[in-house]
Amino acid sequence: STLNHLKRRSSALENSQNSQDVFKLALAKKAVELVKSGMVIGLGTGGTSLVIEELGKLIGEGKLKDIVAVGANYHSRLLAKQFGLRTVDLNDVDNIDIVFDGVDEVDFNKNLLKGGEAAHTVQKVVYSMANVCIILAEHTKVVHRLGSKFPVAVEVLPLATSPVSRRLIALGGVPEIRSALRKDGPVITDLGNMIIDVSFPNGIQNPAELEKNINVIPGVVDNGKKQLAFHFLHILRVCSLCYIIC
Numbered sequence: 001s002t003l004n005h006l007k008r009r010s011s012a013l014e015n016s017q018n019s020q021d022v023f024k025l026a027l028a029k030k031a032v033e034l035v036k037s038g039m040v041i042g043l044g045t046g047g048t049s050l051v052i053e054e055l056g057k058l059i060g061e062g063k064l065k066d067i068v069a070v071g072a073n074y075h076s077r078l079l080a081k082q083f084g085l086r087t088v089d090l091n092d093v094d095n096i097d098i099v100f101d102g103v104d105e106v107d108f109n110k111n112l113l114k115g116g117e118a119a120h121t122v123q124k125v126v127y128s129m130a131n132v133c134i135i136l137a138e139h140t141k142v143v144h145r146l147g148s149k150f151p152v153a154v155e156v157l158p159l160a161t162s163p164v165s166r167r168l169i170a171l172g173g174v175p176e177i178r179s180a181l182r183k184d185g186p187v188i189t190d191l192g193n194m195i196i197d198v199s200f201p202n203g204i205q206n207p208a209e210l211e212k213n214i215n216v217i218p219g220v221v222d223n224g225k226k227q228l229a230f231h232f233l234h235i236l237r238v239c240s241l242c243y244i245i246c
């Protein structure tokens with residue numbers, strides 16, 4: 001079954017020599033220590049799948065009870081169900097106790113670049129409802145200047161890709177419609193939109209301003225730049241090369 005497959009994948013990962021996977025697993029194990037029975041959990045993407053697997057183990061062992069999960073995309077909702085978490089829709093909860101998410105880049109001012117998995121629009125809503133936000137970041141994700149390695153993901157109404165691209169060029173960006181891997185055609189998000197990846201060859205000088213300037217373009221749903229708004233921000237070094245930013 002899928003569950004057995006996922007469990008085998010989890011234990012294979014635990015034995016893996018791949019350093020990124022080892023870091024992700026270390027982060028996930030540390031992250032679940034923050035979860036208590038009865039909590040409403042927000043689930044993002046990427047390394048979050050290992051958090052879901054670790055939560056599933058604790059639920060299976062009876063160490064955690066009555067966990068309710070809100071997933072930011074179809075994949076995290078499905079995985080949560082498979083690992084025994086009760087999933088609900090965003091509209092069904094007033095508040096989220098703790099959200100876990102991966103990230104594409106994070107700078108030293110806790111500016112995040114999200115959207116590698118095209119789920120950033122819903123993730124930003126999930127963050128806005130959370131008391132605590134835990135970002136799982138391997139050392140490769142920490143950058144001096146946002147936009148160094150990844151483009152800014154912009155979720156766009158499919159009928160507006162041309163006018164939006166022109167406005168993104170005017171902001172100094174180089175836009176490219178994201179194509180689906182191993183399929184012909186563009187990536188379509190869970191919300192039915194397309195993604196324009198915008199690179200900034202000179203780096204992003206002012207991430208907060210860029211986030212606002214992109215989001216006022218008609219046809220843009222949301223972009224992957226986000227500043228963590230929590231005032232109790234700190235960085236926890238989980239191992240020499242991986243961090244929890246919360």
Ligand code: 5RP
Pocket residue numbers: 044045046047048101102103104113114115116117118119120123
């Ligand atoms: C999706 C994202 C990132 O692409 C994703 O969370 C990164 O995951 P990983 O931990 O696998 O590198 O922000 O919107």
